[in-house]
Amino acid sequence: MAPMQPPQDDLDRRKVVGINPETVTNITSTDFPGHHAGEDNSWSLSNFKQNLKVHFHENEKDEAIFSLVGVDASIANAFRRILIAEVPTLAIEKVYVQNNTSVIADEVLAHRLGLIPLKGRIEGLKWLKWFFEPNPDLGFEGVGRTDYNTVVLSLNVKCERNPHADKNATEPEEKYINSSVYSRHIKWAVQGSQEEQFRDGPIEPVSPDILIAKLRPGQEIDIIMHAHLGKGGDHAKFSPVATATYRLLPTITITKPILGADARKFQKCFPPGVIDLERVTPSDAASDESVYHGREGDEKAVVKDPMRDTVSRECLRHEEFRDKVKLGRVQDHFIFNVESTGQFPSDMLFLESVNVLKYKAKRLLQALDEMEK
Amino acid sequence: MRDSPIEEETSDPSEELLLGGAKKLVVLPGASSHAASFQIEKEDHTLGNALRYFVNKNADVEFCGYTIPHPSETKMNIRIQTWEDTKTTAVDALRKGLEDMMEACGVISEKFTEARDEFDARQS
Numbered sequence: 281m282a283p284m285q286p287p288q289d290d291l292d293r294r295k296v297v298g299i300n301p302e303t304v305t306n307i308t309s310t311d312f313p314g315h316h317a318g319e320d321n322s323w324s325l326s327n328f329k330q331n332l333k334v335h336f337h338e339n340e341k342d343e344a345i346f347s348l349v350g351v352d353a354s355i356a357n358a359f360r361r362i363l364i365a366e367v368p369t370l371a372i373e374k375v376y377v378q379n380n381t382s383v384i385a386d387e388v389l390a391h392r393l394g395l396i397p398l399k400g401r402i403e404g405l406k407w408l409k410w411f412f413e414p415n416p417d418l419g420f421e422g423v424g425r426t427d428y429n430t431v432v433l434s435l436n437v438k439c440e441r442n443p444h445a446d447k448n449a450t451e452p453e454e455k456y457i458n459s460s461v462y463s464r465h466i467k468w469a470v471q472g473s474q475e476e477q478f479r480d481g482p483i484e485p486v487s488p489d490i491l492i493a494k495l496r497p498g499q500e501i502d503i504i505m506h507a508h509l510g511k512g513g514d515h516a517k518f519s520p521v522a523t524a525t526y527r528l529l530p531t532i533t534i535t536k537p538i539l540g541a542d543a544r545k546f547q548k549c550f551p552p553g554v555i556d557l558e559r560v561t562p563s564d565a566a567s568d569e570s571v572y573h574g575r576e577g578d579e580k581a582v583v584k585d586p587m588r589d590t591v592s593r594e595c596l597r598h599e600e601f602r603d604k605v606k607l608g609r610v611q612d613h614f615i616f617n618v619e620s621t622g623q624f625p626s627d628m629l630f631l632e633s634v635n636v637l638k639y640k641a642k643r644l645l646q647a648l649d650e651m652e653k
Numbered sequence: 654m655r656d657s658p659i660e661e662e663t664s665d666p667s668e669e670l671l672l673g674g675a676k677k678l679v680v681l682p683g684a685s686s687h688a689a690s691f692q693i694e695k696e697d698h699t700l701g702n703a704l705r706y707f708v709n710k711n712a713d714v715e716f717c718g719y720t721i722p723h724p725s726e727t728k729m730n731i732r733i734q735t736w737e738d739t740k741t742t743a744v745d746a747l748r749k750g751l752e753d754m755m756e757a758c759g760v761i762s763e764k765f766t767e768a769r770d771e772f773d774a775r776q777s
Contacts, residue, residue: 322712334767351761362699
């Protein structure tokens with residue numbers, strides 16, 4: 281028996297999460313073989329290819345917003361989780377304090393330094409390898425620090441009185457030199473082939489204006505730092521994203537016309553731009569729908585851009601809209617928002633997360649082969 | 654810079670060290686040809702849920718579910734049962750799930766790059 285093809289509106293209805301005043305319905309996906317009698321829901325690459333859509337809404341270095349349509353929540357969530365915790369980045373991992381007479385304790389200072397996002401030529405960053413610390417307890421020798429796994433940075437700042445300052449000056453910036461230590465004071469000490477790899481993109485903090493510490497005359501910070509590759513799962517400083525989130529595309533269905541003053545009120549229930557007001561046309565007024573009769577020229581609420589909706593459900597709180605509106609979300613339409621910390625462009629991070637998932641599968645296939653040997 | 658080539662795989666040599674001599678994948682005791690529980694080291698919901706989805710997409714699979722038995726152990730168990738009247742064993746189903754996942758990732762990368770390039774071209 282040939283598999284049954286359900287009507288399109290049936291499929292569309294299956295995909296919509298129902299949003300009611302106090303409950304949410306139809307959350308789990310049902311596109312599995314055997315769930316719907318007579319239908320073939322087994323995996324098909326060509327179907328997947330056909331149904332998968334990507335639309336970009338914004339693509340800046342620090343922020344990418346795009347819709348990923350036609351994937352299951354489990355896959356979209358895997359990418360989100362990988363973005364946050366598993367895409368490797370470079371961050372300061374070791375801090376060797378030679379002198380720190382500031383009021384900030386060494387360990388607090390080290391923590392602050394670790395959190396500073398670094399940037400450099402992308403190809404250079406990809407060229408970097410993992411560093412493994414020796415672990416004598418496990419009898420593990422580790423690998424040595426070399427130019428391809430360690431980036432050396434230094435921070436050497438001393439605060440002094442400003443001899444040219446005005447006698448009546450009260451601001452520390454004016455009275456003293458180097459009263460504030462900023463990320464711009466961090467200097468990169470090039471090692472070996474790093475010079476070649478980072479030729480037109482030296483390693484430096486993403487922003488030069490990150491305040492690290494404050495000093496007063498006589499105080500000094502003299503530090504050597506080693507930056508290594510790491511993963512967000514080990515420490516948040518290695519997370520390449522500030523946020524990586526997705527939300528489902530909201531749907532708003534006006535089931536019965538909302539007219540006149542109600543339409544204005546309805547519009548106010550949503551963020552700006554979601555609901556538009558149109559005039560009731562003569563043909564509307566002449567139609568069978570009795571609510572339109574005699575309302576020609578009145579305002580009528582229409583849905584303009586549901587993507588802007590925050591799904592606050594405010595419209596469900598008002599008696600006059602009862603049974604006139606249905607809210608929902610599209611189960612397989614993920615609006616991703618990836619905000620990079622600046623080490624890699626946001627769009628590249630997403631591609632990287634896809635690669636990480638692919639590698640995970642590949643690695644397990646290898647393990648499966650080994651097991652079957 | 655944005656068009657820099659992305660490596661086919663993101664290899665992770667720290668894995669060997671992370672595993673500490675343990676096997677990445679083992680079959681838990683009590684398995685038969687059409688039903689087996691696999692235990693995977695150093696994996697979590699990221700792979701577990703996605704893999705569960707792909708394995709369930711196989712018509713020969715009767716059941717597939719995953720669990721993380723203990724939150725402080727980095728182990729993920731995945732149980733696969735296939736219909737006994739099919740030739741597909743549990744190992745086959747797992748293999749197909751992983752292969753399908755790799756295929757899907759390939760398609761997503763491709764479509765994403767395409768959409769991004771088109772968007773960038775339109776913006777400039």
